[in-house]
Amino acid sequence: MPTMSDTPSIFTKTSAFSLGGVLALGTVAYVSSRVFLPKNAKWQDRFTFIWLAFDALIHFIFEGSFLWSSTFGRQVNTETHMFGAMWREYAAADFRWGVSDPTIVSLEILTVFGAGFLCCYILNQLANNDPARHYWLIVLSTAEIYGGWMTFCPEWLTGSPNLNTSNFLYLWVYLFLMNVIWVVIPLWLMYDSYTHISGALRSTAPKVKAA
Template sequence: MSDFSAVFTKTSAFSLAGVVLLGTVAYLASKALLPKGTRWQDKYVFVWLAFDALIHFIFEGSFLWHSVLGREVNTGTGMFAEMWREYAKADFRWGVSDPTVVSLELLTVLGAGPLCCFILYQLVRSDPARHYWIVVLSTAEIYGGWMTFCPEWLTGSPNLSTSNVLHLWVYLFLMNFLWVIIPLFLMVDSYTHIAGTLRSVQGSAKAKKGQ
């Protein structure tokens, strides 16, 4: 634990507390907006998508603000610049406005964020069409993670710091693995709904033909 205590700073604590705060806001939003009788799976989906949207707009949006409209994170000022400098200790590319990372974040903030909100609206209205958009969103999230890390793995991870517990297991693993495992769950759940509905329609059509 000595390596963890040596690198865990006030900025680390405030950053992780911010993540917890956004998760709490997402949970409270689900309690306030979802209709009674919503199945438990959809409640969890709502919480995740609300959390996902908040992360994209607030945290990643601040990264784009510094990287595209202002100065890169390493020379920026303010609370969010400090937060991203903290993360950049684990992945150096986030501090210098790496073109690949910025390109992916443009799609994430301007594409995935609004799509999360649209799916949340469909969830509140109990619109089954959300399952198609969940598959689209989840595919994009997983692809974004792949394109963030695969180039590093292929080149020996020169920009990643894996020398301590905080950088490796909290920043690099946990804060990115969530955007792989949860979208995979959502894709499987939505596939079950889409495939089940289509098979039911197909079975009804065949039954009518056989009459």
């Protein structure tokens, strides 16, 4: 009969490193909002700035390292550097990330080089209080939600053969929490930007008199 010492550990040093890295990027994003936004900025603008800064850092550092390890004949499962270990940890929950799945890699190319730089562009608009940011926020949010859909919908349609939901960490932290925030927050951003755009357009639209 196996003993407690024979049971493989789920939460490992790599797990702690990965989650600690996410927390560190969130801290950097928060500090940057204190630096680049005025103290009296609306909470919506501060939250948006923190999210976009965090989003950009995740795309460039974490997902950028995935692209580096998943192109030109390489894959995460063969890498030995610290980011390779981090992505192997995530690949234990979603096997596709370890073997350079072409759909995942294609989405990540757009995410890193498209969404990442767009985040930076909107951050600059936000720091300068440019209302044009609301259009680009809707574009970015739509892309983020579509990326999440195309990541998981093929799995759901085929019975999720590559997803490991056998424990709390893999199911609720890696697969659920680490992905659902890229759905919930973009949806809120789309709604917030819609209210700004529609309000501005309605305020300048000519009044139509009833017949």
